[in-house]
Amino acid sequence: MAKPLEQFEIKTLVDIPVGGLDASFTNASVFMVIAVAAITLFLTLGMRQRALVPGRWQSLAELSYQFVAQLVRENVGAEGRQYFPFIFTLFMFILFSNMIGLIPYAFTVTSHIIVTFALALVVFLGVTLVALIKHRLRFFSFFMPPGVPLYMAPLLVPIEIISYLARPVTLGLRLFANMMAGHTMLKVFAGFIVVLGIGGIAPIAAIVLLYGLEVIVAVLQAYVFIILTCLYLHDALHLH
Amino acid sequence: MVPPVFAVATAPDGRFDAIPMDEGNHPPSLEDLDARLRKARGKAHPANAAEGEGVPAGGWGQAMRVGLELVSGLAVGVGIGWLLDEWLGTRPWLMVVFFFLGAGAGMLNVYRSVSNLGYGVGYGGAQAGDDTEDAEKETDDGKP
Numbered sequence: 001m002a003k004p005l006e007q008f009e010i011k012t013l014v015d016i017p018v019g020g021l022d023a024s025f026t027n028a029s030v031f032m033v034i035a036v037a038a039i040t041l042f043l044t045l046g047m048r049q050r051a052l053v054p055g056r057w058q059s060l061a062e063l064s065y066q067f068v069a070q071l072v073r074e075n076v077g078a079e080g081r082q083y084f085p086f087i088f089t090l091f092m093f094i095l096f097s098n099m100i101g102l103i104p105y106a107f108t109v110t111s112h113i114i115v116t117f118a119l120a121l122v123v124f125l126g127v128t129l130v131a132l133i134k135h136r137l138r139f140f141s142f143f144m145p146p147g148v149p150l151y152m153a154p155l156l157v158p159i160e161i162i163s164y165l166a167r168p169v170t171l172g173l174r175l176f177a178n179m180m181a182g183h184t185m186l187k188v189f190a191g192f193i194v195v196l197g198i199g200g201i202a203p204i205a206a207i208v209l210l211y212g213l214e215v216i217v218a219v220l221q222a223y224v225f226i227i228l229t230c231l232y233l234h235d236a237l238h239l240h
Numbered sequence: 241m242v243p244p245v246f247a248v249a250t251a252p253d254g255r256f257d258a259i260p261m262d263e264g265n266h267p268p269s270l271e272d273l274d275a276r277l278r279k280a281r282g283k284a285h286p287a288n289a290a291e292g293e294g295v296p297a298g299g300w301g302q303a304m305r306v307g308l309e310l311v312s313g314l315a316v317g318v319g320i321g322w323l324l325d326e327w328l329g330t331r332p333w334l335m336v337v338f339f340f341l342g343a344g345a346g347m348l349n350v351y352r353s354v355s356n357l358g359y360g361v362g363y364g365g366a367q368a369g370d371d372t373e374d375a376e377k378e379t380d381d382g383k384p
Contacts, residue, residue: 052270162317162338162345169312170349177308220301 004187031107035096075230098218111179120172131236310346317342
């Protein structure tokens with residue numbers, strides 16, 4: 001029977017030791033490069049015609065742009081415009097990694113917690129830096145909710161700080177858990193097909209449904225990641 | 241809204257084209273198209289703004305989010321306690337303290353995420369535009 005977790009194995013393709021670190025080019029790296037290349041091709045080739053009335057491909061490219069632009073406008077506000085390139089890049093990378101992972105035999109980059117956690121950490125550090133640069137020391141008033149009596153501060157401030165530090169953990173964990181759970185489930189059901197022989201039709205039907213669900217999850221999780229980034233950015237820009 | 245009226249005309253080469261009736265046979269000008277687009281966008285926007293906020297919450301998604309929120313708060317608390325213990329050499333004590341603080345933070349995050357108080361610390365989302373004076377927690381509880 002096929003091992004459901006085998007698909008997450010990292011295989012080193014080119015060994016690149018940097019000092020004492022292992023910076024090898026792995027199958028995960030390959031699929032990240034593929035995702036970036038696919039995004040670049042999708043957007044540049046899609047927009048090559050620059051038609052006033054867009055064709056199918058150009059519509060898709062414009063749709064993804066407008067979708068993220070509207071999210072940023074609604075959730076961050078006008079000041080969010082300068083962060084749009086970052087948020088759009090993040091959205092496209094997560095979306096394409098999720099989607100490419102759904103192709104049979106492909107590797108799902110976002111099913112590894114180190115990848116999602118690194119993305120979340122970049123967002124977290126970036127947002128914190130933005131808040132620090134914009135509000136300087138006033139940023140730390142963030143950890144003291146307004147209207148709270150002073151004697152509660154020793155209890156509340158640590159809780160607020162932990163709650164703030166939990167953000168990247170939730171952000172990274174959510175994407176990772178969704179992708180890994182979905183792909184493991186697909187593989188487990190796929191294993192049943194071979195074992196059950198003629199009765200394998202039932203798991204095939206289940207897989208068709210699950211696969212549809214996974215497509216939704218792939219898009220939804222990219223969306224959730226982005227909308228949370230927008231909300232954090234909004235908090236950082238406006239504090240309270 | 242009145243549905244646009246179209247006439248199906250047969251072009252000389254035999255294809256069918258939908259041509260707006262009031263425009264004659266020439267295609268609409270770009271300025272006209274632009275004005276119509278702007279009008280349509282202006283109409284679409286308020287409706288979108290109302291429903292486009294927040295993360296879509298199905299039952300499963302909501303449960304997952306709440307669980308994750310709780311666990312990550314706890315994990316971060318315990319992690320901080322463990323690191324501080326390691327650093328200060330006070331083996332179990334700070335971890336115990338931060339376990340409870342982490343649990344508190346996790347519950348706070350859950351409370352905020354289910355009552356749509358925004359995702360961040362500091363109640364920023366809940367009181368956009370409010371005064372800081374009357375912003376006690378009790379007043380927020382009753383809000384839908």
